[in-house]
Amino acid sequence: MKSIENExxxxxxxxxxLYVLAVLIALTLTSVTLTQISLGALxxxxxxxxxxxxxxxxxxxFMHLKFENKMFSRxxxxxxxxxxxxxxxxxLDYLNR
Amino acid sequence: xxxxxxxxxxxxxxxxxxxxxxxSWILSTDHKRIAILYLFSLLTFFATGATLGLLMxxxxxxxxxxxxxxxxxxxxxxxxxxxxxxxVVIPGLPAVFGNFLLPIxxxxxxxxxxxxxxxxxxxxxxxxxxxxxxxFTGQGPPDTGWTFYxxxxxxxxxxxLPAVFGxxxxxxxxxxxxxxxxxxIHRMRAPGMTWLKMPLFPWTLYATGWVQLLATPIIGITLxxxxxxxxxxxxFFDPTLGGDPLLYQHLFWTYSHPAVYIMIxxxxxxxxxxxxxxxxxxxxxxxxxVASSIAIAFVGYFIWGHHxxxxxxxxxxxxxFSLLTFxxxxxSAIKVFxxxxxxxxxxxxxxxxFYWAVGFLFVFMIGGFSGLILGSLATDIHLHxxxxxxxxxxxxxxxxxxxxxxxxxxxxxxxITGKMYDSRWANTGLIIFFSGFITxxxxxxxxxxxxxxxRYYDYDEIFHTGNIFSSLGAVVMYxxxxxxxxxxxxxxxxxxKAPSDPWGGKTLEWTIPSPPPVENFExxxxxxxxxxNYK
Numbered sequence: 001m002k003s004i005e006n007e008x009x010x011x012x013x014x015x016x017x018l019y020v021l022a023v024l025i026a027l028t029l030t031s032v033t034l035t036q037i038s039l040g041a042l043x044x045x046x047x048x049x050x051x052x053x054x055x056x057x058x059x060x061x062f063m064h065l066k067f068e069n070k071m072f073s074r075x076x077x078x079x080x081x082x083x084x085x086x087x088x089x090x091x092l093d094y095l096n097r
Numbered sequence: 098x099x100x101x102x103x104x105x106x107x108x109x110x111x112x113x114x115x116x117x118x119x120x121s122w123i124l125s126t127d128h129k130r131i132a133i134l135y136l137f138s139l140l141t142f143f144a145t146g147a148t149l150g151l152l153m154x155x156x157x158x159x160x161x162x163x164x165x166x167x168x169x170x171x172x173x174x175x176x177x178x179x180x181x182x183x184x185v186v187i188p189g190l191p192a193v194f195g196n197f198l199l200p201i202x203x204x205x206x207x208x209x210x211x212x213x214x215x216x217x218x219x220x221x222x223x224x225x226x227x228x229x230x231x232x233f234t235g236q237g238p239p240d241t242g243w244t245f246y247x248x249x250x251x252x253x254x255x256x257x258l259p260a261v262f263g264x265x266x267x268x269x270x271x272x273x274x275x276x277x278x279x280x281x282i283h284r285m286r287a288p289g290m291t292w293l294k295m296p297l298f299p300w301t302l303y304a305t306g307w308v309q310l311l312a313t314p315i316i317g318i319t320l321x322x323x324x325x326x327x328x329x330x331x332x333f334f335d336p337t338l339g340g341d342p343l344l345y346q347h348l349f350w351t352y353s354h355p356a357v358y359i360m361i362x363x364x365x366x367x368x369x370x371x372x373x374x375x376x377x378x379x380x381x382x383x384x385x386x387v388a389s390s391i392a393i394a395f396v397g398y399f400i401w402g403h404h405x406x407x408x409x410x411x412x413x414x415x416x417x418f419s420l421l422t423f424x425x426x427x428x429s430a431i432k433v434f435x436x437x438x439x440x441x442x443x444x445x446x447x448x449x450x451f452y453w454a455v456g457f458l459f460v461f462m463i464g465g466f467s468g469l470i471l472g473s474l475a476t477d478i479h480l481h482x483x484x485x486x487x488x489x490x491x492x493x494x495x496x497x498x499x500x501x502x503x504x505x506x507x508x509x510x511x512x513i514t515g516k517m518y519d520s521r522w523a524n525t526g527l528i529i530f531f532s533g534f535i536t537x538x539x540x541x542x543x544x545x546x547x548x549x550x551x552r553y554y555d556y557d558e559i560f561h562t563g564n565i566f567s568s569l570g571a572v573v574m575y576x577x578x579x580x581x582x583x584x585x586x587x588x589x590x591x592x593x594k595a596p597s598d599p600w601g602g603k604t605l606e607w608t609i610p611s612p613p614p615v616e617n618f619e620x621x622x623x624x625x626x627x628x629x630n631y632k
């Protein structure tokens with residue numbers, strides 16, 4: 001119970017949510033636009049970078065990771081690194097065919 | 098570890114809670130009752146899958162049509178695969194023995210999220226039901242094999258959607274169980290139970306939990322992509338729509354190879370409990386066994402490509418996947434050496450669970466070494482999609498997980514049911530089962546090396562003798578299985594009352610009565626020593 005009592009409530013203003021929403025929509029439109037341009041191997045890399053930025057906004061702001069214990073942030077970073085490693089190994093096939 | 102005093106609380110079998118009859122089971126959030134629900138569902142599905150397997154082997158007893166048509170054979174190996182992989186071996190040890198024993202072995206009263214635990218079982222039953230519905234509805238049963246390979250999986254007229262969605266729902270069950278176990282292990286260990294004082298079975302459930310949590314969503318998304326491709330014609334995997342069939346294989350095996358470790362890691366955990374108990378000796382190299390479990394879970398994530406050596410993948414990727422496949426053999430070998438070192442100079446008590454553990458070692462070694470043959474690029478070209486592969490994965494999946502499951506069943510049966518079983522019948526069943534197993538799957542190695550392909554209901558005359566042996570092995574194995582199951586069922590009625598610690602085990606479950614009371618412990622134990630303290 002002690003840890004629950006010590007937890008702080010973090011009320012994020014609606015304005016911030018709207019800004020984040022605008023950024024997410026802008027990045028989605030950028031992703032869609034980039035699919036029309038042939039960038040070779042960079043296409044997937046750029047798409048993944050944009051997706052990662054969008055995810056970090058959602059995790060940090062909407063899911064309150066910004067205010068949580070650092071351990072949760074480290075766990076999320078670990079999972080993202082694992083995902084990056086899986087994608088890199090997959091690309092060993094696609095980039096060398 | 099501390100021992101418990103006499104209990105006044107009723108056992109989990111006697112305590113009904115606020116519901117009566119069957120509702121006291123299907124609405125119970127007690128981890129032990131949920132484990133029993135899983136056990137009965139799983140054995141039912143296992144019997145279904147095993148019967149399909151037996152019928153397939155009877156079809157193969159002679160060339161040409163014997164007892165079924167080619168299309169029926171295709172449907173049978175698909176359903177056999179889906180049931181055995183998604184509904185039996187993946188949930189197998191974690192859902193049954195993990196659910197029953199994890200809280201007890203770490204000194205907790207239940208898992209962290211009991212309602213979520215019950216929800217997992219409902220997802221499990223719903224998933225299998227959907228798979229079974231696919232057999233009897235639409236334009237005929239699915240015939241793709243359990244791998245649902247694209248592009249065939251969205252072109253076949255078979256009733257794919259319920260089967261694929263069923264596998265998707267089963268994935269949710271697995272994710273929720275993994276999540277529950279991870280939180281339980283992190284948050285609910287008894288006071289004093291530091292990470293390196295935790296028994297090895299919970300350690301393997303911990304490693305498995307991470308794989309369940311991080312790998313299963315990939316197959317979930319992939320299965321949804323098949324559904325989107327079939328219904329909305331989005332070109333993920335269809336080359337005519339701009340998709341890539343190899344992408345499906347990458348995504349499928351990114352989950353399905355780690356899934357092999359979801360199956361085998363808890364099996365290794367159960368073996369790590371059985372061996373020190375019957376050797377009456379501290380397990381050799383505890384820290385190395387723990388580290389090897391984590392290493393298997395981690396490296397196992399990066400070796401999926403060895404299922405795709407003949408699919409047209411790039412040479413660079415093939416070399417990397419082959420190398421990583423050889424690397425994953427190292428932590429598995431560490432475990433085997435440690436188990437054998439534990440047996441060295443031990444006063445071994447030769448009881449049924451120990452025989453299963455030794456049987457596990459034998460078949461797992463054969464399965465493991467044949468895996469290295471397949472992980473080698475040159476030999477895999479010849480053996481891929483032959484009966485050699487079928488033999489290899491049955492030695493690992495059925496030999497490894499199945500032997501460990503039955504070993505665990507005979508090890509923890511007195512604890513779970515409060516009854517002892519007849520050892521003579523148990524050992525007789527094991528010998529018959531083992532003889533059938535080796536004849537059935539051992540012969541497949543030779544058939545595969547001669548070039549007999551898998552998933553064909555017909556074959557050339559030169560494979561006939563081998564198939565006769567293999568099919569007769571299936572009959573013998575099925576008979577052995579019947580002896581084992583009947584003996585256990587009969588022991589439920591006629592078995593002698595089990596003491597709290599019939600084998601001389603040292604982990605926490607042996608400190609409480611058999612069967613365990615509703616809340617497991619009257620007082621949460623304080624842990625002061627390691628789990629295998631036989632000094």
